[in-house]
Amino acid sequence: MAATLGQLSRLAWRESRTARRRLLLYMSSISLGVAALVAIDSFASNVTRSIREQSRALLGGDISLNSNAKWTVQQDSIFGALTAKGATLAKQVQFASMATSPGSQATRLAQVRAVGRGFPIYGEITTSPPGQYERIHDAPIAVVDEQLLQVLNVKVGDTLAVGQGRFQIAGTLADVPGDPGLSSIVGPRVYIGDEFLNTTGLLVFGSRAQFEVLVKAPPGIAPAVLLIQYNKKLEEARVRTRTVAENERNLTSAIGQLGDFLGIVGLVALLLGGVGVASGVNAFVARKMDTVAVLRCLGATSPQVLFIYVVQSVAMGLVGSGIGVLIGVVTQFALPQVLGDFLPVNVRVALEPRAILTGLAIGSWVALIFSLRPLLALRxxxxxxxxxxxADPTVLRVKLADWPRLTVDVAMIVSVVWLAAARAGSYERGFALAAGIAVALLVLAASAASLSWLARKLLRQGWPYVMRQGVANLYRPANQTRAVVLSLGFGAFLVTTLFLVQANLLKQFDGARAASRANLLLFDVQDDQAPGIDSILAAHQQVALQRTPIVTMRIAGINQWNMTQMLDPANPDSVMRATWALRREYRSSYRAKMLDGEKLVAGQWFGRRAARDGEPQAEVSLDKELAKDLGVKLGDIMTWDVQGLKIKTRVTSFREVNWARFEPNFFAVFSPDAIDKAPKTFVVLASVPDAKTVMQVQRDVVGRFSNVSAIDLTLVQRTVSGIVDKVALAVRFLAVFALAIGIPVLISAVAATRRARLREGVLLKVLGATQAQISRILLAEYALLGVLGALTGMVLSFGGAWAVMTFVFKVEVALAAGPALAIAGLMLAITIGIGLLGGRDVFRETPMAALREA
Amino acid sequence: MLVARSLTKEYPSGTSSLAVLKDVSFSVPQGAFLSIVGPSGSGKTTLLGLLAGLDTATRGTIELDGTDLGQLSEDQRAQLRGEKVGFIFQSFQLIPTLTAMENVQVPLELRGDRDAEERARALLERVGLGHRLDHFPTQLSGGEQQRVAIARAFSNRPRILFADEPTGNLDVTTGATIVALLEELNRESGSTVVIVTHDLALAQRAHRMIRLRDGVVVEDVATASAPVTGGAAAGGGVSAPGAQPGAAVTTPLPGTTATAGAPGASA
Known part of the structure; x- marks a missing residue:
């Protein structure tokens, strides 16, 4: 008769009595990893579910039709046909313009939205006080973002000037479906009825505006069917279409990608926790050897022993994961407060059983698989x-061909790869991630081994005793060098990688901030308005720093192919060219010189090589990414349709453009002779010293030329800084969080040898060592461990950050050694702290107690 | 019945090997009370480990109730221990996280007994600890801990009980009560008891004493405590009937030992 599982479980429960807290501490290494996974997964599915539920409201109709130019006769006839078929249509025109308070004379660039009746078809734009949005068609009134009131120092009931038009502010916007709150920071929104659009006198030649028509399919016809019927006509008329499903897909895939990245961070954190669990359980196993020996004497078989301790570990792993789930859920409920502004949807926060169970399952599995390996030694x-x-020191020595152990090893590797693949979206990436982690662990193990080796080689008898003792601890039997270097290094690796990724992402913006000399940007300046702008600037003792001409155009052909041929799927040439790049409208410029922010990566700048026979004289330089998408090579001939006129150009160079700079940047830059006669508008950059002058210049410009928009770049920069700070805060939170995981992991690592250290310390005390001496021995050991672990982790993190920036964010990486060293220093301090804390127990115990215990 | 034949245990030592036990043979009939004595390093504990199936011999065989321990796997030996063997250790070896009651229950639960709790309670009452069932080892005195250990050792009704220096960590008076308890239980249960000790006084209270020196049996004699009806002979294989009521509750009389070997081999 053998013991039932119930009896063994009961024994396991009783036997765990004093160890539960300790085991739970080790298992808490996984709690934060689980918390991250649960929070991220739950929140991501909250968001995607909210998007799905609100998808029609987010788009506003079944189908959205868009164009960058005023609707043409051809396009209008399609809309007529749709209406005739029973579809409901609603229109909107959206453009940037200066909004001015005639009272305070303050101005601010705003997003003006002139909407037709019935816009949006689905969803509801709500206002405070309620019901104002519905009134905008009846009178010249506007509903605006709260923020605009603050900037212009006006209140509801005051008058707002948009171009020549005057509108009474009837209320503020409460909710606009499909618009993230963040979009109002860039430019506050101003809703007016399209009946009053003409009173503004805006939308002149060259003005940038978005024209949108929302379509509701007639009853009985599915939106998809309707779209198929009209797709060809719409395409011919150059109307972009977007369906609810596409919109939903775009929104959710963006959220999904962010979720994936964060999920990978969470997973790596969880694996770091796994390392902590392994070293903690290792310590636990060392403590339990005596009990196991007794159990064996009393007739316990090795499977019974293993069962008892696996049950204990699994139970505590479950509790650790459960705590993680709780933290995760709390975080999930807090996230909408933090991220709400970034999201296009009102997130309905709800418990996600799937995410919770997944987190619990993954956490428990990681706890099990990582504790199983040390537990097997109990056999x-x-x-x-x-x-x-x-005790026989060979007791825990492992055999080379130990099948259960090899099975656990394989299961561990397989589950790490599988988890990584599930998170990263493909087995390929899963393998890459797992391989990255494996390399990191191997490098750490190797550096730990070399530390032990070096300590043995370099130790000199001449050193002070405490130093010798501390250094010798690094290589003596049952040392903790590998455990500590591994956990510490991996923790440092994770934290520093996150930090470097953050620093690099933010640097993109910082670079842009620093590079721009101008702080006032005037755009949509017409050809004949340029002298007027100059005189306004001169009146304030300012000059235009840069006047950039802008010419709008489309591609008409490349080499022998015209547009129709290139878009024909039957044409083999069409495969290599991206449709978006062929079809879009280009706002191009011309100039003789390159800008500071640009880099020539191929070919020669204008005028270096004369045209050969039959080649056009005009030259064009393309952004290298665009050239790739267009499938254009140096020397190709591109034909451009410049407002009806066909212009042939030679492609003579490719540039790398820093799009993040606050400067007008262009996909295509022409040699001046090519297009300087074409109809154009200008962007004028000026550097105006103080805020007051900026406001005055803006006011004067808008007062005289209502179509011209002015952007106070300082304001934009401040806005961008605000957003950047929010992102930075999120990433920094992740880093702190990784650091928080690192602490229980380190404690677990140190725990393995804690008892041996304690006994040794007490013996030294018996032999006359003072507290200071013992502290210094510990200091020497932990300082060396800390320095090595933190530095190796730091070096590894350079690799990690490079990989993330290159493969995930696809931007160049710059490695900041300073902050990385600071993190390494922090990790070192934590290590020494934990080490000395353990040493405190040496002084708390009386030598007798410790000796008797042994 | 426990039979040891030509037991030899060697440990690798550098390139050669070190023999800790050399060709040890003897047999112990069921119910006997045997002590194994010898100075430190004589091989006592090694012999005990082999007899109890905690370790395997380099050469030779051990038969416990007709089962050759050498033929069993590690786990089969563990099961055999659970069914037939009891242990008492010098340092008590109670599991610190379990109460007195639970410690006694362990061997019973390991083999799946249903009446573990009743039996544990009865045994603890028998050893005089009925009032300390829910105490943890650290809350018990040394003597009490050893009594829990004895209750645990007898919980599975062992055919044979091994005690390794059972009084080594106790003062003289407590030690004496522990030995008396062992004697009583030996009589009551009919279990064979094998005590390893270097305390000659304790050894004398067994019915038979085997003396080891340098891994070799140098003496195997009946003691003064041996029941009068029994015979004792050197050389092993001689049975000493146990379960004789009233045979050995008193302190042995020093000087009446029937020694065949050197008397100087005391602890």
Missing amino acids: TVSPLQALRRD
């Missing part, structure tokens, strides 16, 4: 140990 504990206290 080999000999009952003889109960008789002989001088």
